[in-house]
Amino acid sequence: MRHLSDNALARLRNGAELPDLSGTRYRLIAQVARGGMGVVYAAEDQRLLRRVALKVLEVPGSQSDLANRLMREAHVLARLEHPGIVPVHDAGTLPDGRVFYAMKFVEGQRLDRHIESLASIPDRLRIFISICDAVAFAHARGVLHRDLKPANVMVSPFGEVLVMDWGLAKILADALEPELIKTERITTGLVTTGPAKPESSMPGAAILDNSTNPTNADGSTANATPAATTSPNTGHGSVLGTPGYMSPEQSRGEIDLLDARSDIFSLGALLRYLLTENLAATS
Amino acid sequence: MIESEFSGGRNDRFPLTRWSVIAGVRSDNTADRKRALDTLCEAYWRPVYKYVRLRWSRSASDAQDLTQGFFAELLERELLNRFDASKSRLRTYLRVCVDSFVMNEEKAASRQKRGGAVQHLALDFAGAEEEFAGTTIDAAAIASPESLDELFEKEWVRSHFTLAVEDLRELCVQQNRDRAFQLFETYDLEGDENISYAQLAQQFGIAVTEVTNSLAWARREFRRIALERLREICASENEFQREARAAFGWDAR
DSSP: OOOOOHHHHHHHHHHTOSOOOTTSSEEEEEEEEEETTEEEEEEEETTTTEEEEEEEOSSOOSSSHHHHHHHHHHHHHHTOOOTTBOOEEEEEEOTTSOEEEEEEOOBSEEHHHHGGGOOOHHHHHHHHHHHHHHHHHHHHTTEEOOOOOGGGEEEOTTOOEEEOOOTTOEEOGGGOOHHHHHHHHHHHOOOOOSSOOOGGGOTTTSBOOOOOOOBOSSSOOBSOOOOOOOOSOOSTTOOOSOTTTSOHHHHTTOGGGOOHHHHHHHHHHHHHHHHHTTHHHHO | OOOSOOTTOTTOOSOSSOOOHHHHHTOSOHHHHHHHHHHHHHHHHHHHHHHHHHHSOOOHHHHHHHHHHHHHHHHHTTGGGGOOTTTSOHHHHHHHHHHHHHHHHHHHOOOOOOOTTSOOOOOOHHHHHHHHHHSOOOGGGOOSHHHHHHHHHHHHHHHHHHHHHHHHHHHHHHTTOHHHHHHHIIIIIIOOTTOOHHHHHHHHTSOHHHHHHHHHHHHHHHHHHHHHHHHHTOSSHHHHHHHHHHHTTOTTO
16 A cells, blocks of 8 residues: 655645536636635636636535535525625535535725725725615615625726625524525524514524635635634624624624624724725825 | 525435444444444554554554554444544544553553454554654654644544545546556656656656546545545544545645
């Protein structure tokens, strides 16, 4: 039996990393980012001849907690069709058993980097309004983002503003449509009977577990946002969000009490950031 | 547009019910218990042997005897019945059991050669000793529990991947893909950093695209085989997820 050197182990690990896209409509281009929820790849949709981003879990298995979380993120994105929210195109399981979803490939910069080129207050406020529009839409659809921050906003070269990374999003149960309630039951394992209950009485049902976001190795951006500071638990007392941007109730771990006002608090922190960050250097 | 199925779709090769070594050792069925122990032993005997050599500074023959004895004790005392996947990883539990076993053997101050009702396991200790001798590990640097864990983990990964490579070799023979394995062996196992796909293509008298496709196929199969083997020795889906990330280094990236 062949002895494997340490270098061989490293090469085997590297070689085994790429997802198996055989038989799918996608052709792998390159890895873009990596995070706790998996890896983001740039790929070509060979049917529609366009570039997409694939978010792929590293470990196969469609029944794991991570797989359920990833698909939940895809479901959230699928119900939020808005110019300011990255659209999801597809979701499923690759031939190697890894769960994935495909979304729009976003080229641009994270807001925390793009801000260096934003000299005028009006330009910054225009971006802020776009973010608010996207968040308001999500709220109207019963979805909270729960991790709004500059690093989760992308600005494209053509001025598109996209709110990214809905991995910590929360769907309010009373906003769920019947089909989605059934899906929620399947993916969370929660058995519900009768009409959907208010979210506060179903603490575990509609709350996503924490998720770290893909990080870029080289600082350039495409569908890449950094990890949130989160707790692995979803129960009351767990802290989800990013310091400096999370609401007081979020920082206290009062997950059951979170509603749209938590996101609005985060929007306030974003506004302060836009009005103060890097302004002296660029003005 | 949601196109592909999510849960249990046609592309999901992993069945919902699968055999696990933990379930096997606890089974009332003798054949299941034997298969389980054989699987466990195959996966862990090398890391146990090297660990005993290094951590306990035992000679090759003593380590051989202790390794044999440990797996015999694992069976006799049904140590895996006490394993709780929610509290620790299997390999951490086994390492602690090894430590306990060796300490008990020291206290007993005499070790009887295992025999009688317990058959010696047919293990390639000579090969393991050759691997051990070829490594450059500074025993003095292995002091903390964390470094012991790292050592055991590294050897566990090495053993695991070695078995997966052998399975891949057999698969390639069965499927008449010997060339694919040769390419995989040359590029990924031997790792000549100076060789390019173009050079490999020339060496084998094939097109570069065939090199690319063959390597991609071999790597995918290696991954599939390694993960399937891993599933067998994990007690739960969550443990499998954790161990897969550890084995492939995804946690560290």
